[in-house]
Amino acid sequence: MPDEPKTLDPAARPATTVGDSPAPDRDRPAGTAPRDTEATTVTQATPTDAPAAPAVPVHRRVLVPVVLGLVLAALNLRPAITSLGALLEEVSEGLHMSGSVAGVLTSVPPLCFAVFGITAPRLARRFGPAAVVCAGMAAIFAGLVLRPLAGGTAAFLAASALALMGIAVSNVLMPVIVKRYFPDRVGTMTGLYSMALALGTSVAAAATVPMTDALGGDWRLGLGVWAVLAALAVLPWLPLLRDRDGGRAGASRTDNGASRTGAGASRTDNGASRTGAGSPRMDTGAPRTEAKAPAQAAAPRVTRSRTAWALGAFFGLQATGAYITMGWMPQIFRDAGVPASTAGVLLAVTMVMGVPLAFVIPRLATRMKTQGPIVVALALCGLGGYTGLFLAPAAGAWVWSVLLGVSNCAFPLALTMIGLRSRTGAGVVRLSAFAQSVGYLISIPGPLLVGVLYQHSGGWGLPIALMGGLMVPQMIVGILAGRDRTVEDEC
Numbered sequence: 001m002p003d004e005p006k007t008l009d010p011a012a013r014p015a016t017t018v019g020d021s022p023a024p025d026r027d028r029p030a031g032t033a034p035r036d037t038e039a040t041t042v043t044q045a046t047p048t049d050a051p052a053a054p055a056v057p058v059h060r061r062v063l064v065p066v067v068l069g070l071v072l073a074a075l076n077l078r079p080a081i082t083s084l085g086a087l088l089e090e091v092s093e094g095l096h097m098s099g100s101v102a103g104v105l106t107s108v109p110p111l112c113f114a115v116f117g118i119t120a121p122r123l124a125r126r127f128g129p130a131a132v133v134c135a136g137m138a139a140i141f142a143g144l145v146l147r148p149l150a151g152g153t154a155a156f157l158a159a160s161a162l163a164l165m166g167i168a169v170s171n172v173l174m175p176v177i178v179k180r181y182f183p184d185r186v187g188t189m190t191g192l193y194s195m196a197l198a199l200g201t202s203v204a205a206a207a208t209v210p211m212t213d214a215l216g217g218d219w220r221l222g223l224g225v226w227a228v229l230a231a232l233a234v235l236p237w238l239p240l241l242r243d244r245d246g247g248r249a250g251a252s253r254t255d256n257g258a259s260r261t262g263a264g265a266s267r268t269d270n271g272a273s274r275t276g277a278g279s280p281r282m283d284t285g286a287p288r289t290e291a292k293a294p295a296q297a298a299a300p301r302v303t304r305s306r307t308a309w310a311l312g313a314f315f316g317l318q319a320t321g322a323y324i325t326m327g328w329m330p331q332i333f334r335d336a337g338v339p340a341s342t343a344g345v346l347l348a349v350t351m352v353m354g355v356p357l358a359f360v361i362p363r364l365a366t367r368m369k370t371q372g373p374i375v376v377a378l379a380l381c382g383l384g385g386y387t388g389l390f391l392a393p394a395a396g397a398w399v400w401s402v403l404l405g406v407s408n409c410a411f412p413l414a415l416t417m418i419g420l421r422s423r424t425g426a427g428v429v430r431l432s433a434f435a436q437s438v439g440y441l442i443s444i445p446g447p448l449l450v451g452v453l454y455q456h457s458g459g460w461g462l463p464i465a466l467m468g469g470l471m472v473p474q475m476i477v478g479i480l481a482g483r484d485r486t487v488e489d490e491c
Helices: 006-017 036-043 055-075 080-086 088-094 099-118 121-126 129-149 153-181 186-214 218-223 228-236 239-252 264-268 286-297 306-335 338-350 354-364 374-392 397-407 410-420 424-444 445-457 461-479
Strands: none
Touching: 006 410, 036 374, 055 129, 055 153, 055 186, 055 239, 080 088, 080 153, 080 186, 080 218, 080 228, 080 306, 088 218, 099 153, 121 129, 121 153, 121 461, 129 153, 129 218, 129 228, 129 239, 153 186, 153 338, 153 410, 186 218, 186 228, 186 338, 186 354, 186 410, 218 228, 228 239, 239 397, 264 354, 306 338, 306 374, 306 397, 306 410, 306 424, 306 445, 306 461, 338 354, 354 374, 354 397, 354 410, 374 397, 374 410, 374 461, 410 424, 410 461, 424 445, 445 461
């Protein structure tokens, strides 16, 4: 017994350092004593459930590929889309696509994100989130390799859908990976991969055409070159495939009870004192009872949560603005007399704004009790940008581009709120899948509606008014989604 404190302290400190057992009281199940809860939390949230003594080296060895994998995965979540947009005219001519088919092609990404993203929770429960993200990166690689080889429109669409399927499941599971491995650094890590995502988006949009020209002007090579980056993104996730049991616990937190989380969990079930629960004899029966409470909280019915619906609507409205900006903003500037090359640079400026702000905003959001003020600030920037486009699109083009770039940073904020609005790993899985699937469904008609309004009105006044008007409901639902509560509180 005199040696027991020495065993407890090393076990507790690595868990806290890595971020495996968050301290806030809201993570404590109702009716659970603090010390027992601490034991249960450590057991369930530990990425690699190992004995207490070797916990530090195991965790450090896992976290290195996780961080590298997050960055490389985020870099690959948009090049399949933005590289195609840069070469859409050449692809349409090469595959003899009609204008309507090319238009449908631009609406396929949000549709695939909604359809395939909803499968992510089931896959994560079965294989673990890290394994699913690894498979997602492999699907992106395969799609990008096969797409340039397509001899017709159908094959091209199928290869694109394969890549988008990988992007969809990875989109959903990125917040889950962050919550699971870095529960006390959600803002920092969300900002890191959001920044990488914005960087990948901007680089692919700006570099695809120059690279295509450097490769002889063949659009197939210009699209296929991005498969190299996708192949690199697979590698960091391979060591994490061995973390499958821990991944399943992090995803579903008790499909099979706390005893399925590996060696560390077995020690808890057998009453070992290493988890910091106190006397072994007193713990023998308690952990099994307490494992059921997190199990019930681990699978909230998010469709019953008003916060989940508000977050889904917020995600959808910000995605609508982002896709409208990416698809139509250069044309707005060109129609106002801005040269085509300058219009492309203006779009790049809008995209690049997300690189630094995607790192700053999530960190700021996690330090605030409610995220409503950030939502309002971003929406006001969007309103300012669209107002400028309406009144003087060419005269203040650079200012409007910066303002709209700031407004588009609602995306990393939405991802951060997904991690903040649930207490458990399984809750984050379901909330992420729900919010992103609902959100991308909401975003599908936006770019098409803008095109229809532009065609029938003969100008950009009405479409820009629509874009600015969408900022108001985005602000309202964002404030509701940013309240200090979790979906578990409402389910």
